[in-house]
Amino acid sequence: MTRQDSRRGPGARLRHAWARASRRRPAARPLLVIATVVPLAACSSLGPELGSLDAAPMAGPGLVALAPSIDPAAGTSELVGADSDGARIAQLYRPPPPPSTAALDDDRMTIQGVAVYEDAPAAAGYDVTYVDQGDPLEDFNRRVFWASNAIDEVVIEPVARTYRHLFPHHARVAVRNFASNLESPVTLANDLMQGEWERAHVTVSRFVINSTIGFAGLHDAAAEMGYEGHREDFDQTLALYGWHSGPYMVVPLIGPSTPRHLVGRVVDTLFHPLTWILAGEPTAVVLAERAAQGIIAREEVLDTIAATRATSADYYAAIQSFYRQNRTSEINNGELVNSGGQGHAGGGVALDEDLDFNF
Amino acid sequence: MPKLVFALTVFAGLSLGLAAPAAASCNEALQFVSAVGNQVTDTVADTSLTAEQRLTKFRAIFRQNADIPTMGRFALGKHWSKLPPDLHKEYFSLLEQTIGRVMFGQLNDYAGEQYSIETDKCNPKGSKGIEFIVDGTVNKAGGGKVTDVRWWLITPSGAMRVFDVSIAGIWLSQQKRDEFDRYIMTHGMRPETLLDSLKNKLGS
Numbered sequence: 001m002t003r004q005d006s007r008r009g010p011g012a013r014l015r016h017a018w019a020r021a022s023r024r025r026p027a028a029r030p031l032l033v034i035a036t037v038v039p040l041a042a043c044s045s046l047g048p049e050l051g052s053l054d055a056a057p058m059a060g061p062g063l064v065a066l067a068p069s070i071d072p073a074a075g076t077s078e079l080v081g082a083d084s085d086g087a088r089i090a091q092l093y094r095p096p097p098p099p100s101t102a103a104l105d106d107d108r109m110t111i112q113g114v115a116v117y118e119d120a121p122a123a124a125g126y127d128v129t130y131v132d133q134g135d136p137l138e139d140f141n142r143r144v145f146w147a148s149n150a151i152d153e154v155v156i157e158p159v160a161r162t163y164r165h166l167f168p169h170h171a172r173v174a175v176r177n178f179a180s181n182l183e184s185p186v187t188l189a190n191d192l193m194q195g196e197w198e199r200a201h202v203t204v205s206r207f208v209i210n211s212t213i214g215f216a217g218l219h220d221a222a223a224e225m226g227y228e229g230h231r232e233d234f235d236q237t238l239a240l241y242g243w244h245s246g247p248y249m250v251v252p253l254i255g256p257s258t259p260r261h262l263v264g265r266v267v268d269t270l271f272h273p274l275t276w277i278l279a280g281e282p283t284a285v286v287l288a289e290r291a292a293q294g295i296i297a298r299e300e301v302l303d304t305i306a307a308t309r310a311t312s313a314d315y316y317a318a319i320q321s322f323y324r325q326n327r328t329s330e331i332n333n334g335e336l337v338n339s340g341g342q343g344h345a346g347g348g349v350a351l352d353e354d355l356d357f358n359f
Numbered sequence: 360m361p362k363l364v365f366a367l368t369v370f371a372g373l374s375l376g377l378a379a380p381a382a383a384s385c386n387e388a389l390q391f392v393s394a395v396g397n398q399v400t401d402t403v404a405d406t407s408l409t410a411e412q413r414l415t416k417f418r419a420i421f422r423q424n425a426d427i428p429t430m431g432r433f434a435l436g437k438h439w440s441k442l443p444p445d446l447h448k449e450y451f452s453l454l455e456q457t458i459g460r461v462m463f464g465q466l467n468d469y470a471g472e473q474y475s476i477e478t479d480k481c482n483p484k485g486s487k488g489i490e491f492i493v494d495g496t497v498n499k500a501g502g503g504k505v506t507d508v509r510w511w512l513i514t515p516s517g518a519m520r521v522f523d524v525s526i527a528g529i530w531l532s533q534q535k536r537d538e539f540d541r542y543i544m545t546h547g548m549r550p551e552t553l554l555d556s557l558k559n560k561l562g563s
Contacts (some may be wrong), residue, residue: 223503224503303463303467304464311560313539313560314538314541314545320537321529322534330528334507336482336492336509352486
């Protein structure tokens with residue numbers, strides 16, 4: 001929610017949010033096309049078809065908002081509206097029998113002359129479904145997420161814990177350093193594409209030092225000499241060039257992503273030396289290498305994920321927030337940005353904004 | 360005229376005596392983070408304690424140095440006004456447990472060798488002089504960075520307190536805000552349902 005929004009009244013905020021939400025968006029493209037290296041298609045925006053509300057308000061207590069598509073005789077209704085931060089569309093379903101007798105209160109939201117009682121749905125047993133505009137594939141995403149989570153809990157996490165248990169800390173760090181050193185060409189290519197000459201110099205220096213003095217990358221000697229590591233990828237490069245990320249998606253075996261990030265991952269494999277070293281090898285070898293990379297990465301966040309899973313009211317939303325914040329931070333190279341009056345930046349933190357203590 | 364001068368003198372004296380506390384500075388913010396950072400690293404690396412004991416000790420440090428009520432109000436955002444006042448204390452306790460465990464988990468993933476939390480720089484945030492962002496790193500004993508860490512400090516009532524911490528670019532209060540908002544919006548828009556869920560999770 002922007003600072004301008006916070007100064008409007010609830011009704012005005014909703015009308016403003018609704019006006020923004022009513023823009024037509026292109027139809028969704030098949031995931032197969034999104035997954036291929038077609039940047040334009042991959043970066044298409046997805047979203048629900050939204051129409052305007054012209055229905056006159058129904059008077060009386062327990063008012064339920066109506067859209068033109070309502071058929072009162074069928075006993076159901078569908079409303080598309082927006083809440084105060086404009087980021088979500090509320091779909092309100094009214095099952096038979098008739099609506100509740102909840103009285104009007106100050107929480108009502110007005111959408112182009114049609115009133116919805118914010119608390120009435122829960123009180124009257126209505127189903128309220130919210131569609132996050134940044135996550136229009138949420139239904140599908142959640143199913144994939146929970147399926148992946150099940151595989152993670154049963155297979156991947158135990159293997160990662162065994163790896164942690166069997167190999168001492170220094171050995172695991174050495175493996176991590178080796179894998180990270182191998183990714184240097186990916187980072188270097190993206191440093192250059194982003195015009196980050198100084199960071200490219202650091203990447204080259206690190207690769208040379210660690211590959212030689214660092215025993216083929218097992219030891220991060222470059223960091224001890226003041227050359228700190230960083231990661232760049234093609235998703236960050238595309239972000240810098242202004243490509244929109246597209247909707248949030250959960251991809252089987254890959255996890256949280258966006259169409260732009262998927263394109264980025266595919267392009268980055270072209271810069272990774274193992275892609276070419278293992279080019280002629282059997283599929284089983286390639287898969288084994290991918291699995292090993294996955295276990296190394298999974299081990300690094302074992303306790304973080306365990307704690308998050310154990311304490312989250314909505315684990316899916318928690319991981320989504322982790323992903324979005326991490327991506328924003330990576331794209332900004334870890335720097336905080338000023339919002340310039342445009343609202344929150346960098347995961348909700350902007351140096352030039354005051355924290356509003358009047359929650 | 361003498362009476363006026365006397366009155367003005369008394370008024371000036373009273374004003375000086377009742378002067379507002381000096382505004383916090385970046386130096387104080389850096390010192391605060393160094394002190395808390397040392398306590399944290401000592402606790403996480405203390406191999407004489409079990410994991411559960413280290414978590415308990417870490418949470419005590421967290422409770423002492425974090426502004427949990429402000430964190431809590433921020434994490435609920437627009438839903439805060441709907442939470443009944445008699446549930447505030449319970450909510451703050453649940454939030455402290457949740458954030459404390461996740462933060463400890465993140466730091467525990469870096470355990471295995473001695474490391475330190477170093478501070479690099481401090482940026483004042485906003486326009487009121489009561490917020491600071493301290494940039495730092497978690498470093499290995501032998502040199503080299505493990506990860507970036509960032510502290511968001513606030514001083515609304517004078518004392519310096521942690522409002523949020525970012526590890527590897529992820530602000531934990533912000534993450535809770537995203538998660539709580541989603542949960543409440545999909546569960547009848549009643550914040551009490553969030554508390555029930557957290558109690559179930561933390562109890563299991």
